[in-house]
Amino acid sequence: MIKLDMNRWIMNRAGLINFWYYDDEEFNFSDGKLLLRGANGSGKSVTMQSFIPLLLDGNKSPDRLDPFGSRARKLENYVLGDEDSGKDENISYIYMEFKKEKTENYLTIGMGLKAKKGKGLDFWGFAITDGRRIGKDFFLYKKIDQKVPLSRRELENRIGDGGEVKTKQKDYMAMVNKYLFGFDELEEYDELIKLLVQLRTPKLSKEFRPTVIYEILNNSLQPLSDEDLRPMSEAIENMDNIKNKLEQLEVSNREAKKLKKVYEAYNNFVLFEKARDYVDSYDKLKSLIKEKSKLEDKKVIMKKKFQVLLKISRNLRYNKII
DNA sequence: CGGCCCGTCACAATCGTTCC
DNA sequence: GGAACGATTGTGACGGGCCG
Missing domain, CATH: 1.20.5 (Single alpha-helices involved in coiled-coils or other helix-helix interfaces)
Known part of the structure; x- marks a missing residue:
């Protein structure tokens, strides 16, 4: 059951490092809200899908990444960049920082992604639970002035006892549920993510017909x-x-x-x-x-x-x- | 300096899911 | 029902750190 906690976690910051067209970007939320403005195709959706749902459950399926549900782009493409101009090998980081609504408690979840051309994708998800904050007193670079991202091992050492690092998607998802949502059963959390994915479909605004709404809501219900x-x-x-x-x-x-x-x-x-x-x-x-x-x-x-x-x-x- | 142990990495095989 | 893809597991090679 969901606990009605009046001092909830709210999204405070989100960041991307070496990911897609972002070099080192940070978005600051206001009262848990973020406004992204831009022309069609300028990347609002791609940016948001990198946080929700990707960062919530670590599901890296291409159809989950794309709000239109196609499998055209794999996560690997976002890490390596475009086909010709892209790199051969790269480590990306995506993270989201949460803050308690009424107190100065911080929690960061995120993931590191390492891609090598033709060699698939390595993934490690992490949570920083001891209040350290990325960009303030915790850095994802080997040295602050050299922008070389940490490897998995280095991140694990740096997090130490102040958090967790998981390499399996299921473990990462369970960890996020444990710290952020607190569902008793992982299946319940899974249902919530599915609902979020259903509700973000652009079909909602494109075909605003009752049958479509019915279809979406129906699909989002727990079978x-x-x-x-x-x-x-x-x-x-x-x-x-x-x-x-x-x-x-x-x-x-x-x-x-x-x-x-x-x-x-x-x-x-x-x-x-x-x-x-x-x-x-x-x-x-x-x-x-x-x-x-x-x-x-x-x-x-x-x-x-x-x-x-x-x-x-x-x-x-x-x-x-x- | 050399040997040993442990962790990491790469690869293959298999299973499960989703889409057509 | 098959194809494509991701997730997971097992195995062997490699390398770094530690100890004698």
């Missing part, structure tokens, strides 16, 4: 990692699944209701049939019971009649025999 997106995509996926399931269940429910309606009608019909059968059977049973009791009465009478007849019959037989 979301898969890690960040996974919970969301999973949630959306779940929502989709649940929605699909719900729709399916609703269809099923409708169909089941239809089925139920028909089935109920069928059930009622069957029940009615059964009930009618029952009622009929019950009536039949009642009439049969009635008939049965009638027949039983009849049976009793017949039995009595039979008894009488039997008695008569016996009497008749007895009389005969006797």
Whole structure:
């Protein structure tokens, strides 16, 4: 997180030595601001890009140097000068001095660049943290009157414990972040630099259209990692699944209701049939019971009649025999 | 003065990024 | 997907400083 420090570092001075068309040049900032004025192509952009972003992260890619994003010029060209009039070998220094807004504390970051024709580019970035100031009590020349710039080894010795020297771009970037910005993660610092690079694009003034602004701002935003997106995509996926399931269940429910309606009608019909059968059977049973009791009465009478007849019959037989 | 050790430099190889 | 370029790492040669 960015600390809200009311006594911030502000840019105080910036300087170039043996770099591009500059022999030994110093720019003094006023309240952290600098106004560069000049005709098109006079080198305002080239001068500024040498400080921001180059001095902030040490990224020496040609496309980063050029505000138009082309790869036409390598940093080596700025160190050696033009193709024909240039030198065969040269050491350049670029530096920026920061001052605390309210106190007399100074911090200088910078880089040395050594180029040899056809031999690529050597780089060493440094920070002076003990308050020594370039041109006042710290010099990038071997001797003050002879303008021979220090080699890396010589600079390291001269800085000593009062600062740091880094030869790797990543280390230099981490060092600048540590002293100037204080982001917890180097990635955050990287994002800030990317934003600065995006915002300085001349497209901003050339094509002032909302879509272009949108494009630039969009590009400058930190991309979301898969890690960040996974919970969301999973949630959306779940929502989709649940929605699909719900729709399916609703269809099923409708169909089941239809089925139920028909089935109920069928059930009622069957029940009615059964009930009618029952009622009929019950009536039949009642009439049969009635008939049965009638027949039983009849049976009793017949039995009595039979008894009488039997008695008569016996009497008749007895009389005969006797 | 010579030998040893350490740091530097140059070079090659490989990896990563960006652009077309 | 390839080309170009930068970053990084490893290796060997070289040279300067230090010590005996």
